[in-house]
Amino acid sequence: MPELPEVETVRRGLEKLILGKKISNIDIRYPKMIKTDLQEFQKEMPGQVIQTMGRRGKYLLFYLSDKILISHLRMEGKYFYYPDQVPERKHAHVLIHFENGGTLVYEDVRKFGTMELLAPELLEAYFISKKLGPEPTEKDFDLGSFKLALKKSKKPIKSHLLDQTLVAGLGNIYVDEVLWRAKVHPSRTSNSLTAQEARKVHDETINVLGQAVEKGGSTIRTYTNAFGEDGTMQEFHQVYDKAGQACSRCETIIEKIQLGGRGTHFCPKCQRRK
DNA sequence: CCCGGGGCCTGGCCGC
DNA sequence: TGCGGCCAGGCCCCGG
Structure with missing residues (x-):
């Protein structure tokens, strides 16, 4: 993780x-x-x-x-x-x-x-x-190429962001956080995103990963041990592992589904499927 | 080409 | 209490 x-x-x-x-x-x-x-x-x-x-x-x-x-x-x-x-x-x-x-x-x-x-x-x-995508920085992560790649794909946006080809570094925790911030439902197909939504996902990817680096990563209780030492990013998680809790934006209960075999957390109101 | 699912691994946890 | 079975998920690989 x-x-x-x-x-x-x-x-x-x-x-x-x-x-x-x-x-x-x-x-x-x-x-x-x-x-x-x-x-x-x-x-x-x-x-x-x-x-x-x-x-x-x-x-x-x-x-x-x-x-x-x-x-x-x-x-x-x-x-x-x-x-x-x-x-x-x-x-x-x-x-x-x-x-x-x-x-x-x-x-x-x-x-x-x-x-x-x-x-x-x-x-x-x-x-x-490995077809590894760009680093999630303003300098490397080109918005135009990102939009173009999304347009060509019917993959669910979450699965696509996880495959490391669009941008490098997202895993199951931060991808859920990015999509919540961008208000995009994880099952939406890549090519269904509007230009504004694509830009938002792009920007929030840079924001979330950047903020998480600043916080020293997330310390999640995996088994007995923690990784990432003293990371505090978990205090800023809004959806990951929050099923059954109220969305901090709209108070709707956070849901958990399986998507592409992954546990997936989202707010059914803020992140409408359309 | 794309997509879905299994495999790699172990230990926590749930239910009987 | 004990134990079987399920779940966690990054990445690779295979089959359809």
């Missing part, structure tokens, strides 16, 4: 902790999560220095001396940095030990997360092959 804001929060956290550190060795306890060649991963990682931390959509990027480590947290991936002693943890799948004695541990209860080691010159092609 980490969406763009949570991944960005992790990126900023790691930037403070591991920049300049040299990897001494790696301990891979769940090899299936390494999606590129395992032998090469084990051979190439030791000796690399963490140069910078990056992010593209929900992908976390470790810029190493001469490789890029692409890490996707999927549902429940988390990183913990231990300066010296590493506690034994049931769901620790990859341990990255540094020469200074510190260790970065990747933990993931559901084991959905992935890691890939790539040559830097292949990064651009990697995201193109």
Whole structure:
């Protein structure tokens, strides 16, 4: 469930902790999560220095001396940095030990997360092959292209926004929040949106994700653990996980339906199907 | 090409 | 109390 804001929060956290550190060795306890060649991963990682931390959509990027480590947290991936002693943890799948004695541990209860080691010159092609859309910023997220893509599709707008091709970074929580703010019903087909509605969805995507980054992401009780550290964006959620509660705009009871297999929250009055 | 659904995973939670 | 079955969902892949 980490969406763009949570991944960005992790990126900023790691930037403070591991920049300049040299990897001494790696301990891979769940090899299936390494999606590129395992032998090469084990051979190439030791000796690399963490140069910078990056992010593209929900992908976390470790810029190493001469490789890029692409890490996707999927549902429940988390990183913990231990300066010296590493506690034994049931769901620790990859341990990255540094020469200074510190260790970065990747933990993931559901084991959905992935890691890939790539040559830097292949990064651009990697995201193109995934059809990953633009970053949700004024600079990158072009309104004209967005409207054009919507016009060509009969997909429900929510499913379309989730597929990462129109814009990168929305997940199931923020997409519901964006559509509530834009007053658009999640089942509406993409091509049924008016120009004004398309612009509103575009703008609110930038607003919601931007605000969520500022708030350090959302801390949702998943199981026992929280992700995203001290995020407070959940205090601003208006529909996600609010079924049965009153809409803050019109007092109508928030509904929850299944759409494209996803739990979907919306206000039946503010977000009319038309 | 598009769309829908299954698979990957585990643990919380519900109902019997 | 115990346990089976359902649910959570990002992304990939397959079949129609």
